[in-house]
Amino acid sequence: MLRSTLLYLSRQPQLRRWMETSPLAKPLTRRFVAGQSLERAVEASRRINAQGIEVSLDHLGENVQSMAEAAASRDQALRALRAIEQQQLRATISVKVTQLGLDLGDAVCRENVEAIVREAARIGTRIEFDMESSAYVDRTLAIVESMHQRYGCVRAVIQAYLKRSGRDVDRLCGAGIPVRLCKGAYDEPEEVAFREKTAVDENYLRLANVLLEKGVDPALATHDEKMLTAAEGAEPQRFEVQMLYGVRRDLQQRIVAAGRRLRVYLPYGDAWYPYFMRRLAERPANLWFVMRSVFGN
Numbered sequence: 130m131l132r133s134t135l136l137y138l139s140r141q142p143q144l145r146r147w148m149e150t151s152p153l154a155k156p157l158t159r160r161f162v163a164g165q166s167l168e169r170a171v172e173a174s175r176r177i178n179a180q181g182i183e184v185s186l187d188h189l190g191e192n193v194q195s196m197a198e199a200a201a202s203r204d205q206a207l208r209a210l211r212a213i214e215q216q217q218l219r220a221t222i223s224v225k226v227t228q229l230g231l232d233l234g235d236a237v238c239r240e241n242v243e244a245i246v247r248e249a250a251r252i253g254t255r256i257e258f259d260m261e262s263s264a265y266v267d268r269t270l271a272i273v274e275s276m277h278q279r280y281g282c283v284r285a286v287i288q289a290y291l292k293r294s295g296r297d298v299d300r301l302c303g304a305g306i307p308v309r310l311c312k313g314a315y316d317e318p319e320e321v322a323f324r325e326k327t328a329v330d331e332n333y334l335r336l337a338n339v340l341l342e343k344g345v346d347p348a349l350a351t352h353d354e355k356m357l358t359a360a361e362g363a364e365p366q367r368f369e370v371q372m373l374y375g376v377r378r379d380l381q382q383r384i385v386a387a388g389r390r391l392r393v394y395l396p397y398g399d400a401w402y403p404y405f406m407r408r409l410a411e412r413p414a415n416l417w418f419v420m421r422s423v424f425g426n
């Protein structure tokens with residue numbers, strides 16, 4: 130109930146505008162967002178890389194409404210790639226297709242995507258395509274598959290809460306496309322998604338096993354230690370664990386100490402509201418944490 134309410138609020142544009150321009154933005158978001166600028170994100174990446182952890186830079190943004198905004202998102206991604214090259218960061222970048230104009234049409238989005246993927250191929254890193262709500266899955270995977278054929282340097286995201294995901298994982302493994310497996314962060318109807326946590330967890334473990342057996346460089350994105358049991362006994366270089374910036378730092382340290390590969394997903398920028406609300410929805414106890422950081426102990 131609280132989860133659905135928070136996810137509903139995450140989609141309200143007026144509330145979003147008000148929150149993102151509020152003086153409370155900085156104290157509210159500090160826990161989950163590395164900063165507003167690329168420079169702050171680069172500083173955080175250097176610190177994280179120094180601990181033996183890789184990064185995926187995410188310039189926050191989704192569902193842009195104009196060509197100009199889509200082009201600005203593309204340019205932000207290109208700036209991030211330049212920073213990775215110049216600063217020799219051990220980092221990929223993560224993008225959302227609706228940030229690059231998918232709501233404005235496939236052609237404009239593909240053009241923006243291709244500019245980024247081409248540059249990633251040139252500098253030798255990878256573009257990870259976040260997965261958004263179920264309405265976008267087919268078009269997102271079609272874009273990832275065609276970019277994989279042309280450039281190779283991409284990773285798809287699969288959400289274990291979707292009932293279709295077993296078929297998608299089989300197809301992506303068959304095509305040799307790397308996959309990041311997560312549970313799924315949106316409010317999806319029963320027709321397309323498992324609504325019970327136990328069913329989502331069971332599907333996650335099932336899909337993780339398939340990826341560990343047949344996948345190319347799979348990534349298990351989760352803060353749930355039970356999900357990571359799927360990888361017990363797997364060769365540590367065979368896969369990577371991915372976790373969100375600011376979440377379960379204790380577990381992040383243990384993963385690195387155990388000699389496993391870890392990548393931290395590092396969001397930055399002004400358009401933080403929907404991302405932030407999804408983090409609250411995942412763990413409503415975060416509401417208290419956030420209130421404490423805004424109003425003091």
Ligand SMILES: Cc1cc2nc3c(=O)[nH]c(=O)nc-3n(C[C@H](O)[C@H](O)[C@H](O)COP(=O)(O)OP(=O)(O)OC[C@H]3O[C@@H](n4cnc5c(N)ncnc54)[C@H](O)[C@@H]3O)c2cc1C
Nearest residue numbers: 259260311312313314350351352353371372373394408411
């Ligand atoms: C690297 C990465 C990339 C992701 N990319 C996508 C994507 O592209 N599309 C998408 O739909 N979803 C994405 N997600 C989000 C994901 O789908 C889940 O919503 C989120 O990870 C919570 O699920 P969980 O696996 O951590 O398990 P849960 O069962 O939700 O949580 C397990 C435990 O982890 C801790 N935890 C989980 N979330 C939080 C939080 N926000 N704050 C504090 N503690 C927390 C708590 O201790 C909780 O008990 C991504 C997640 C990660 C880690």
